[in-house]
Amino acid sequence: MFIRLVYESFRRQKRRKVLAGAAITLGVTVATAMIAVATDIGDKINRELRTIGANLVVTPQEDTLDVEIGGINLKPPTDGAFLSEAELPKIKGIFWHNNITGFAPMLPVNVALEKGGAKLDVTLLGTYFAKHVAYGNEDFVTGVRSTHPWWKVGGAWPDDKSNDVLVGETLATRVGARPGDTLNVSGRSLHVTGSLSTGGAEDNEIVAPLALAQQIIGKPGAVRRVYVSALTKPEDAFGRRDPKSMSGAVYDRWYCTPYPQAIALQLTEAISHSHAEQIRQVSQNEGAVLTRIEGLIFLITLAALFASALAVSAAMATAIFERRAEVGLMKALGAGKFAVAAVFFAEATLLALFGGVIGFGVGSVLAHQIGHSIFNSQISISPVLFPVILAIAVLVTFAGSALAIRRAVTLDPVFALRGEL
Amino acid sequence: MSHQARDLAASRAHAPQTSMFVRMLLRAAVLRRGRAASALFAMVVAAAVATAMLNLYVDVQAKLQREFRNYGANIILVGKNGASLPVNSLSQTDSALAGRGIAAPFGLVVARTTDGQPIVVAGTDFDRVKQLNRWWQVNNWPTASQQALIGVRALPLVSPKGQPFDLTFQGKALHVSPAGSVQSGAAEDSRIYISLADFVSWTGIQPSTIEVAASGSPDDVAHMMDQLAQSIPAADVRPVRQIMEGEARVLGKTRATLLAAAALIILTAALCVLSTLMGWVFDRRRDFAIMKALGASEKLLNGFFAAESAALGATGAFLGFLVGIGIAVWIGRANFHAPVMPRLSVLPVVLIGSMLVTLLSSILPISLLRRVQPAVILRGE
Secondary structure, rough: HHHHHHHHHHHHOOOHHHHHHHHHHHHHHHHHHHHHHHHHHHHHHHHHHHHOOOOOEEEEOOOOOOOOOOOOOOOOOOOOOEEEEHHHHHHOOOOOOHHHEEEEEEEEEEEEHHHHHHHEEEEEEEHHHHHEEEEOOOOEOOOHHHHHOEEEEEOOOOOOOOOEEEEEEEHHHHOOOOOEEEEEEOOOEEEEEEEEOOHHHHOOOOOEEEEHHHHHHOOOOEOOOEEEEEOOOOHHHHHHHHHHHHHHHHHHHHHHOOHHHHHHHHHHHOOOOEEEOOOHHHHHHHHHHHHHHHHHHHHHHHHHHHHHHHHHHHEEEEEEHHHHHHHHHHHHOOOHHHHHHHHHHHHHHHHHHHHHHHHHHHHHHHHHHHHHHHHOOOOOOOOOHHHHHHHHHHHHHHHHHHHHHHHHHHHHHHHHHHHHO | HHHHHHHHHHHHHOOOOHHHHHHHHHHHHHHHHHHHHHHHHHHHHHHHHHHHHHHHHHHHHHHHHHHHHHHOOOOOEEHHHHHHOOOHHHHHHHHHHHHOOOEEEEEEEEEEEEOOEEEEEEEEOOOHHHHHHOOOOOOOEEEEOOOEEEOOOOOOHHHHOOOEEOOOOOOOOEEEEEEEEEOOOOOOHHHHEEEHEEEEEEHHOOOOOEEEEEEOOOHHHHHHHHHHHHHOOOOOEEOOHHHHHHHHHHHHHHHHHHHHHHHHHHHHHHHHHHHHHHHHHOOOOHHHHHHHHHHOOOOHHHHHHHHHHHHHHHHHHHHHHHHHHHHHHHHHHHHOOOOOOOOHHHHHHHHHHHHHHHHHHHHHHHHHHHHHHHHHHHHOO
């Protein structure tokens, strides 16, 4: 009899059930989409923040001081220590290798640019543009095009295997070099593929493939420093602690958290005779911006959950209120409070499950769309979310109906049937 | 007949319809307190959520821009062709900024340590740098003349035990004592910083670079760059492109996410109001039928329900606006540690939106009921 009551209620009152179900579906959709966006927003914004540039730098441990003003290097190019290029792929072998979005080695060398008989002392910067690097079974592409995305090239990027170069735009206007020209640099003629605009010191330099710079100073495999772009967790009090003072378990926890310091330590371990350091301008502020945005989206998700809970309970309350006469009839026929409440709760649960499943599906699509249109990348929804969302849907529907059901079971059947309430 | 009652009767005789109309509106609200209150509650919540979201959406840019200013300079002034900047450059930069940012001068030379090592020595204004480059990790800022701030990589070289040392530049010596060390992970680590006054009297060179952190929108910053280029023609004014681009990207994406979230939330809230109100109006089909049976015209009925829902929408919007401002201010305090400024420009949007939703939610059921004979409704069918 109970099952028949519920079944018939769904069969005969399609309009009302569809309305209440639609409200639940909408609520769950909004909740799913917002939770998915909120859990992923940190990662997405972190990737956007990588446009500001690398947040870690690896230098040789025994290096002499940089003597550099406005991008002009006053240190003899062969002076000081170097890192070995052959070790660089190991960067992709550290514990947090999935968080490394790219790295770019740098080797500045001083060269003489011959132009119309006059010699001009300029810096030639050797680096990777978009080089294929292999580590183990993994094959990846890295270089300044991913770590320095604000570098703009008029013309084409040179190939990493070629002897082609980019000329900084200020230098290019000074010497009148255009894409397609050939430059005489320290006895070599180099083909110019484009002009480079960075807004920084590189505007006055020649940027070339790393191998070319190594040939010029006669030090194959030498790298002066490596810029590493990594996704990091905002630094907190625990992250700032000195790892040397930690005990085993605490140290493991620190080491296995992507703090800038922890990744720097792993880089130092990976490359011999090196010292990795966070570039504080980038990494410190990143944490602040990230925390703010994550906090904001979290609070807004709470607001969204609240709004959808309210919408669901309003719809349920209306639906039950409209069925006063039915309640009156049930009670007149001898149904107790418990029986009446059970029917309504069973209906609410069914509606919540239906609405929850459909809403979760629609919400996933919506989150996917938001990720695609705003961040150009996937927002992944973990399956763990599904039971959680379903439980929330049932709970909210229950809570929303509870007040209306309480009023319904205390109705006097006489008044209810006469429609005087 | 008392004085008051006579007045009332006179006013009714004067405009019987208006006074009845107002009475019906008021009575409907007073007698059916419960349902009216729940409809109003839904309206207030929806308007509050909408207000808070719109307010945040408008304000989040300013809030995040402030965070981004911690990245330091977004504009750099350098003397053209490596020359020093004119002496009054800094004061002109300050007057161009007019409090909307901070500027710090830098002069750089290569000096020699006592054992002949070349080292970059920079002269700057420590009070300004402290505000501009907040990411510098400094254990102790210099306060007196002839005190220096030394990069962590330079420290073991020039003053391993913290003792005073000499620097020479073009034959002139400067005796400095280390006050503290600076760590930034970049070029600053291999430099020595001294006060600008010491620097100028020692080297005779004026600062060649001014770093400026200008606050405001990209348009404001571009305008500031034009202004600086005009007031200091000897300087090359350059944007720090990675900071500007990164800022624009992150702000754009955050605002887009916020807009999507706001749209979803406002839509949900509006639908909540719609369903509550439609239920309320539908419940009152008996009132509707009685009015019609008593001879109320179609126009009067529409006017009655429209006026009622408009009044509900307006009241809800005003109350919701106040609550929403409260929520926005709280979110601002909790998340950005600075209150979100209440935007009055949000009020008309919320007001019009609320009234549209309430009107829609009364017009829909009324247009359904209009076709039905009053007798059918009154018989409870």
